[in-house]
Amino acid sequence: MVVDDVADPIPGPMHSLVRVVACGICGSDLHFVHHGEAMVTLSAEAGGGGSLDFGRDIIMGHEFVAEVLEHGPDTPGPKPGTLVVSIPIVFPTLPPVPENASSNAYSNEFNGGYAELMRLFTPLLLPVPNGLPAHQAALTEPMAVGIHAVAKSGIVPGETAVVHGCGPVGLAVIAALRLVGIETIIAADFSPARRALAALLGAHIVCDPAVDDVMDVWQREASATSTLVQFDAIGVPGSLNRAMKRAPRASRILVVGVCMQPDAITPIWGINKELSLQFVLGYTPEEFTAALGHLAEGRIDGAPMITATVSLDEVPKAFEDLANPDRHVKIMVTPNG
């Protein structure tokens, strides 16, 4: 990872030039730095589209908020100075992908948000409403991840949610669970700081796995009166199998944490208990727009998740700092100071 000067992007038709105000550092970026090539190779093996040339520059950063500078030829768009966010990539799980769309996440062609300037696909620009502060608007993307995972789970009020892991993804899931009216949300994380945030974002019970197994807590507090949906937002080898082991019969597990390595599961646990595992990724454009609305209207208060703001030069150091889950949750990069 290097910080360097590159040529300014020039917006063509249907594209806009924007100045980045802030861009959150995502856990996927941390993975990508270490395992990027392996990730792309694995995806390609399984029919995942997209190619990436690791001999060329890749400017990361997909949780951005930016200010409109100008639009390409014959391209109407929000007036210069407007604060905007945009879905950074139209997930191929959710066709149709608009022609000419930019992908600002992990691309050789388009800058991500760890850059002063970006070229975005104009039809996808969303003006930030209601005076929402820019740094909070940059939380739209991770919050959309939580909203999508909860929607895919099909969880309904009366069911209990257990959230394993309270990093940004787990916290977004907790916020989204509150939005759909879940009345018992039990969240677990080893970090006291992350547990405190889990409670702020809406978890009803938080527990420290070093002291109290979250599934024991569920058993004690909620198993008699409700069915369970588990959200695995840990994403390390073994976490899915642990969720399967303690899962009650006929329950579902949402896999939202990204585990890069092959991982062992115990199929007979799945079979004996007729478990359902739903893997999830990304969000729809509608969910992204909804996330922005929830932040702007104050239905989600993401502000406490932002634990630091850094310049472009400080990004490599910030990546290191994020390894300490007790100091940081979401670090904002401000490429233009």
Next chain:
Amino acid sequence: MVVDDVADPIPGPMHSLVRVVACGICGSDLHFVHHGEAMVTLSAEAGGGGSLDFGRDIIMGHEFVAEVLEHGPDTPGPKPGTLVVSIPIVFPTLPPVPENASSNAYSNEFNGGYAELMRLFTPLLLPVPNGLPAHQAALTEPMAVGIHAVAKSGIVPGETAVVHGCGPVGLAVIAALRLVGIETIIAADFSPARRALAALLGAHIVCDPAVDDVMDVWQREASATSTLVQFDAIGVPGSLNRAMKRAPRASRILVVGVCMQPDAITPIWGINKELSLQFVLGYTPEEFTAALGHLAEGRIDGAPMITATVSLDEVPKAFEDLANPDRHVKIMVTPNG
């Protein structure tokens, strides 16, 4: 595995004494002989109920058809001589379990169907209708497994099914897919005999994985016009991961084959493609009853699946023979000759 004399069962209240006419040998029994203790230990670790004393007799056989001999005290039931089948176990995934119910599958207390006599729970007895031959009635249980798996999949006409493995479970899935009107069923097995049976039971396309990858066949024949549901009826390490690798985006995989060992999957394939894995086991009492009706009314012709009939003394040899998938599919044990 031994063949020996044991005391005759005596029916108490709510129980009936029956004479076994035939009992199919199930793949689970083959597993159980080699891995029974490990299976029970693994299940117990993950909260699966039930205990089993491996120091005592366990008489296997849960695909039985029998003739009523007599009922316990104050127990009304079908008249002696009636040919009956019964759900062998009320799966705890599907409460409530009737009080006093017998479990005739893997029990220290109740004989399974590899015995001359059994004690069954009277309210669960189903008279065999419509003159259905006894040996075909013994296919009720495996056919119910297929009906359940297809119901859990939520597959609807217009979707395509790929069935990996055409042993008894895969064949039952194929028959059940036809019953719900699936118009493209693609089935794969290395065995020519099993492929022929797959076609007889309703597969529209059968393929030999040694010659033509089933997912290439799907890609060629059906991917342009329909979504896909895969049924993994192989149940060996690696089969689930292979299904995940070739699965199209946002598709679902039903895990119906029982893999006993821990098994490696590649979570990032699941995540990138938002796959759904649904593990399935057993059936509801309603599905069991429906399976009997389909056999009796000729909507499923199971007769070609029965490849041999053996006496009790020949059961150990039959277990060995079943290792050869080209000679046998379903072997019927006839304990009373």
